[in-house]
Amino acid sequence: MKLVSSVLLTLSLSIAVPAQTKEMLRLKSELEFAGPEKDSIVAHKLLDDGRKLVLVGKKTIKVVDITTGTFVATRPLNIPEYVEDSPRVISPDGRRMLVFGNSLTPDKKDKSKRPASVWDLETGKQVAVLQRDEPIRFGEWSKNGKTLVTTNIKRPIAPPTNVSFWDGETFEYRSSLPAENVGWFRLSDDGSQAYFSTAATRNLLVLGKLMSPVGGPINIWNTHKGKLERTITVDTGDALSKTRTPAITPDGRLLLYVAEADKSNDRESRLVAWELSSNSADQLKAKYAIKPSPKFSDSGVFFSHDGKYFYFDAGKTLQIYNTSSGEKRYELTKDDVPSHWLDDHRITLYDYRDKMVAAE
Numbered sequence: 459m460k461l462v463s464s465v466l467l468t469l470s471l472s473i474a475v476p477a478q479t480k481e482m483l484r485l486k487s488e489l490e491f492a493g494p495e496k497d498s499i500v501a502h503k504l505l506d507d508g509r510k511l512v513l514v515g516k517k518t519i520k521v522v523d524i525t526t527g528t529f530v531a532t533r534p535l536n537i538p539e540y541v542e543d544s545p546r547v548i549s550p551d552g553r554r555m556l557v558f559g560n561s562l563t564p565d566k567k568d569k570s571k572r573p574a575s576v577w578d579l580e581t582g583k584q585v586a587v588l589q590r591d592e593p594i595r596f597g598e599w600s601k602n603g604k605t606l607v608t609t610n611i612k613r614p615i616a617p618p619t620n621v622s623f624w625d626g627e628t629f630e631y632r633s634s635l636p637a638e639n640v641g642w643f644r645l646s647d648d649g650s651q652a653y654f655s656t657a658a659t660r661n662l663l664v665l666g667k668l669m670s671p672v673g674g675p676i677n678i679w680n681t682h683k684g685k686l687e688r689t690i691t692v693d694t695g696d697a698l699s700k701t702r703t704p705a706i707t708p709d710g711r712l713l714l715y716v717a718e719a720d721k722s723n724d725r726e727s728r729l730v731a732w733e734l735s736s737n738s739a740d741q742l743k744a745k746y747a748i749k750p751s752p753k754f755s756d757s758g759v760f761f762s763h764d765g766k767y768f769y770f771d772a773g774k775t776l777q778i779y780n781t782s783s784g785e786k787r788y789e790l791t792k793d794d795v796p797s798h799w800l801d802d803h804r805i806t807l808y809d810y811r812d813k814m815v816a817a818e
Contacts, residue, residue, distance in 0.1 A: 486527050487526075487527025487528070489522065489527070489528075489529060491513060491515065491520060493518070495515075495517045495518060497515035497516055497517045497518050498515055498516060499513050499514070499515055500514055500515060500516060500545070500546060501513075501514040501545065501546040501547070501548055501555065502514065502548075503548035503549075503550075503552050504524075505550075505551070505552050506550060506551075508524065509523065509524050509525055510522065510523060510524065510530075510552070511524055512548060512552040512579065514535065514546065514548065514555060514579065515535070516535070516537070516539065517534065517535055518532060518533065518534060518535055519531075519532070519533040519534075519535050519579050519582065520532050520533075521552075533579070533580070533581075533582050534582050535577070535579075535582045536582055536583070537557060537577060537584075538572075540560045540572060541560055541562075542557065542558045542559070542560060543558040543559055543560060543561055543562045543593060543594075543595045543612075544558040544595050544596060544597075544612055545558075546558070547597050547598060547599070548579070549599045549603050549626070550599055550601060550602070550603045551603055552579060553578065553579055553580060554576055554577065554578060554579065554585070555576070555577045555579055556574065556575075556576055556588075556597045556606070556608075557574065557575050557576070557577055558574050558594060558595060558597075559571065559572045559573045559574050559575075559593055559594065560572050561593035561595075562593070562595070573587055573588060573589055573593075573594070574587075574588040574593075574594035574597070574608070575587045575588065576588070576629055585629070586628075586629035588608065588624065588629065588631075590608070590610070590620075590622060592610040592620060593610060594608045594609070594610065595609065595610060595611055595612045596608065596609040596610075596611060596612050597609075598645075599626050599649075600626060600645045600646070600647060600648060600649030601645075601647040601648075601649075602647060602648050602649060603626050603627070604625075604626045604627065604648060604649045605623055605624070605625070605626045605632075605645060605648075605649025605650070605681055606623070606624040606625070606626045606629065607621060607622070607623055607624075607643075607645055607649075607652070607681075608621075608622050608624065609621050609622070609640075619638070619639070619640040619641075620634060620635075620638055620640075621634060621635040621640050621643055621652070621654070622634040622635075623649075623652070623681040626649065632681055632682060632684065633679075633681060633682075633683075633684030634684075635652065635654055635679055636679075636686065637654075637656045639656045639657060639658070640654050640655070640656055640657075641655055641656060641657030641673040642654060642655050642657075642673060642704050643655075644704075644705075644706050645681075646710060646734075647710045649681060650680065650681060650682055651678055651679065651680060651681065651687070652678075652679045652681055653676055653677070653678055653679075653704070653706065653713065654676070654677050654679060655673035655674055655675065655676050655677065655701055655704060656673055656674050656677075657672065657673035657674070658672075672700045672701070672702050672718070673700065673701050673702070673704075674692070674699075674700065674701065675689050675690055675691060675692050675701065676689070676690040676692075676701060676704060676713065676715065676732075677689050677690070678690070688742065690713070690732060690742065692717050692730075698717040698718055698719050698726075698727070698728065699719060699720060700717070700718050700719065700720065701715045701716070701717060701718075702715065702716040702717075702718060702727075702754075702756075702758075703715065703716055703754075703756065703757070703758025703759065704758075705758055705759050705760075705761070705768075706734070707761055707765040707768070707781055708761055708763070708764065708765040709764075709765050710734060711733065711734055711765075712731050712732065712733060712734060712745065712781060712782075713731070713732040713734050714729060714730070714731050714732075714759055714768065715729075715730055716728070716729055716730075716754050716758070717729075717730045717747075727750060727754060728747040728748065728749060728750075729747065729748040729750070729754060729759070729770075730744065730746075730747045730748075731744070731745040731746050731747070731784060732744055732745060733745045745784070746783070746784035747784075748779070748784055750772070751772065751777075752772065752773055753772060753773055754770060754772070755770050755771035755772065755773075757770070757771055757795070758770065760795055760796075761781070762799040762803060763798065763799055765781055766780070766781060766782075766803065767779065767780060767781060767787065767799075767803060768781050769795070769796075771795065772789075774791070775789050775790060775791060776789070776790045776791075776795070777789050778790070794808050794810075796808055797809035797814075800816070804818060805817065805818050
């Protein structure tokens with residue numbers, strides 16, 4: 459019930475408080491999910507229209523109409539109870555859900571191993587089983603729901619990673635990335651392409667294999683045809699050969715990464731932006747490169763919700779740049795990395811778990 463209340467309170471803020479106004483938060487609705495089944499929420503998804511919230515329990519599926527604060531649908535769910543490898547993932551349209559297997563279960567009495575599967579949230583029935591040589595421990599749909607990607611590890615833990623692609627609606631297997639040491643990857647919004655880089659691994663006596671935070675060039679993989687379309691060079695004219703902390707803007711138009719030499723220091727590195735707006739991988743081009751002042755954080759860059767700005771930890775300050783031009787707009791005394799931007803980027807919101815703080 460607490461989850462439902464907090465989600466509805468957040469949504470009431472986004473709907474009831476227009477930009478450039480200051481109003482007191484008010485509770486819009488409070489709903490009891492458990493019901494006579496004594497159920498509890500294990501997964502939830504706010505649909506793209508922002509008006510419906512899908513809540514999945516162990517035994518039931520309930521849909522909340524955010525505008526009225528009421529349940530508009532309740533359906534049974536018949537998934538056997540077992541310890542799952544990862545939290546369940548709901549598709550963008552709220553119709554399907556990926557349920558992980560139990561390869562990591564600590565329950566020695568449960569000897570029946572279950573692979574990852576996909577369930578229909580409108581019927582409450584299983585519609586597909588995803589079979590791979592290794593267990594599936596991470597998964598997500600592309601933004602349009604047409605492609606499902608899975609890996610054998612829980613990101614961002616980083617031993618060697620196998621990445622596979624499935625049809626997001628029929629769940630037929632398509633292809634896998636041609637490398638086992640994928641350090642970073644990202645699906646395009648339509649799921650037709652995957653951007654990825656590989657990274658060296660090193661052995662640790664206690665932890666086993668650990669992925670290096672520095673990778674090679676960025677590659678573009680066609681998920682439908684199962685072939686490499688292009689490799690984006692790292693070199694920006696300064697003999698740089700490694701990539702670090704790559705990221706793609708929320709609108710999918712720009713790829714940003716820190717380019718550095720084999721034995722780089724911050725003064726030699728560059729923050730490089732590539733334009734990804736064209737559908738053709740052959741027409742990609744470098745847009746701008748930024749020198750550190752004084753350094754780039756290992757945590758990488760973050761974006762405002764609409765992608766208009768990106769920002770990073772520069773040591774003692776938080777530096778904020780215009781994403782389209784690469785122009786530095788603000789430099790703030792560092793408090794923390796904001797979790798949200800409000801009121802047309804005039805207010806930053808910081809999430810400290812036990813409280814939230816807004817700064818103008």
